[in-house]
Structure formats: C-alpha cells, structure tokens
Amino acid sequence: MRITAISLAAFACIATSAHAQSSVTLYGILDEGFDFTSNVGSNRAYELTSGYASGSRWGMRGVEDLGGGTQAVFQLESGVNISNGAAGQGGRMFGRQAYVGVANDRLGSVKLGRQYDSVVDYLAPTTANGNFAGYLFAHPFDNDNTDNSFRVNNTVKYTSPALGGFRFGGTYSFSNDTNFANNRQYSFGASYANDGLLLGAAYLRADGTGLNANGAIATNDASFIAQRMQIFGAGVNYTFDKATVGFAYTNSSYRDPVTNGYIGVPLASAGNTLKNLRYQNFEVNGKYQFTPAFFIGAQYVYSIETYDSTAGTVKPRIHSAGLMADYFLSKRTDVYVQSAYQKIAGASTGSVLDQAYIPGAQGVSSNAEQFIARVAVRHAF
Secondary structure, eight states, rough: HHHHHHHHHHHHHHHHHHHHHHEEEEEEEEEEEEEEEETTTEEEEEEEEEEEESSEEEEEEEEEEEEETEEEEEEEEBBOOTTTOOOOTTTTOSSSEEEEEEEEEETTTEEEEEEEOOOIIIGGGGIIIIIIIIIIGGGGGGGGOOTOOOEEEEEEEEOOOOOOTTEEEEEOOOOOOSSTTTTEEEEEEEEEETTEEEEEEEEEEEEESSSSSSSSSOTTTEEEEEEEEEEEEEEEEEEEEEEEEEEEEEEEEEESOOOETTTTTTTOOTOOOOHHHHHHEEEEEEEEEEEEEEEEEEEEEEEEEEEEEEEEEEEEEEEEEEEEEESSSSSEEEEEEEEEEEEEEESSOGHHHHHHHOOOOOOOOOSSSSEEEEEEEEOOO
C-alpha cells in the first residue's frame, strides 16, 4: 500500500509538472455579412454570407515543452458557415488544419497532417487577398491559391526558424495511392521581413489534382480538377509610416483541366477539348492606416489567360479591382465594407470562362462583367 501511495504521489507530481509546461488554446474568428451581386445568370443576388475577409473558424492549438528548446505541437482548426452552421471545406470536421509535430527553437519544425502549402505560407501575404482583404480580392478562380482555396492532405511540412528576418520551408503531400504520383503535391518557398520590407516567393506542383478523394488535394477541395498544376510567383510589400504598397506576380498552369470547384461546370465548350489553361496575374495593392482602428485598402489585378484547346489558342485579359474600408470597434471586433469588380476583355474562348466570376459570388455572370458589394462584422476570440 505504501509503495502504491508513493507511486501515485510521484505520478501526480509528474502530471502537475507536465501540465505546467503545456498549454492548449481555444480560438476562433467569426465573419458574417450581407452581399449584393450585380449579375448572377442575368439576375441580381442578395445574400447573407460567412467568412470573406477572414474564413470563419474555431480551433485548438497546443504545445508541450519537451526540454532543450524542443516542443510537441498540434493544431485542429474547423471552418464553419455562420449563416447555417455547416462545417466548411467540404463538410470536414477539421477542414482548415489538422496536424501534429515537433518544433525546435534552433532547427525549425516538422509537422504531419492536413496543412497549408508554401504558396499560402510565403507568397500569399504579399497579395491583398492573402493579407488584409480575403475572398473577394482573390485572383480569377483563385487560380494561384493565394486565397487558400485548398489545403493539402497527407502532408509532411518543414518550416525553418526565423534567421534575421529570413524564413524558408516546404511541403510534400503523399497521394496515399498505389500509384505513387496519383494526386501528390510538393511545394517550397521563402520570405524575408525587415524594417517595413516583406519579400515572398513560392513554387507548387501537384499531379492528378482532385482526381481522387484521398490524395493530396481531394476532389471536393480542389480549385481545379486537372492532370497537373504548377504555380510559382513572387511579391513585395513595403510599409512606410502609415502606408503599405505592394506588387505580386503569379503564374499558374493546368494541364488537361476538366472543371473548376467554384463553378462546377466543364471548362471546354461542346465538342472541344481544353489541353492547357494558364493564368499570369500582375497585382498592385495598397493600404493606408489612418488611425490604429481604421484603414482603407485597394487592389488592381491584370490577368492574362491562355486558353489552349483543340480549336486553337486564345488569350483573354481579365481586369479585377477591389476596395475595402475596415473600422475596429474594439481589439477583437470590427466592421468592414468591400467592393469588387471584374471585367473580361479580348479574345473569346467560347466557354463559360468568357463570363465574369468573382470568387465569393453566388454564381457566374451572364456577361463579361460582375460587381459585388459587402458589409460585414467580424469578431475574434
């Protein structure tokens, strides 16, 4: 009995010590607002929608000190539609992030699970949609994933420690298929931040994107269903006094694309086969912080679309613009207004891609133009 009592006391001490060196945090962001869209299949649309400037979510993150500057880490994060209470990211319980790993102060971290790719980690923060504006400011169809349309499953991710403002890292996502390359993904990127300057660059390649449910980019998670996807780009932001200005370039290509997850219809016209689809996006953005509680931000994107089909190759131009004002009522609650406009010009593809579509709209426009306005409230906890 004495031995048992001593053992229990020792265990209690260990448990107390471990508890003191560990922490679990519950957090979330709730973003809900009203949208007006000028043209959805030739009709106007009025909607209550969730998660635009920030994806609505709740999650848990935890850390345990293992000694020697090493920690065990985990994160479980669930997207949620505030309008109807449904889970986001295709109904997944923890669709935004789900990983466990080990982090070291000097060596960096290795994490395993469903995570963000290197485009999201390093390049997206130089864009308006990946920084302050979100969904409505995404490049056409979020073709470069700078708005984080998809996450990568079955992923091993390395992230370096900060080295004088420089960070780098990469991901590899297994297909979990007997055909090793059937829906796999890999990416790498780097960024540098110092004294108001932010530089970021990244590369991503995925094979068999969305072609099965269990691979790196699942069918109900993919922005494009295609045999191969490649994305690369770089961007820069510079902050001086109250103003921030930025420029980003991204290049996205899709081999044998079938459809897009936003619109869910074939990308080729009847009797035609789309062999390759490519987007080059040139973005300029700016933000002015009038007071600690109030800012205005803007963006313009010029996109060159290369549509290569059995009928020939055409290159439409896409003009996208956005404007946002945000006012914080407190440290955790703000209200914001946004507007976004898109116009397609130049050569016709003869497909649904001739009709304007702003990510976040209820559907495709009946013509080459579309406009959205939004007013919303956002709360973080």
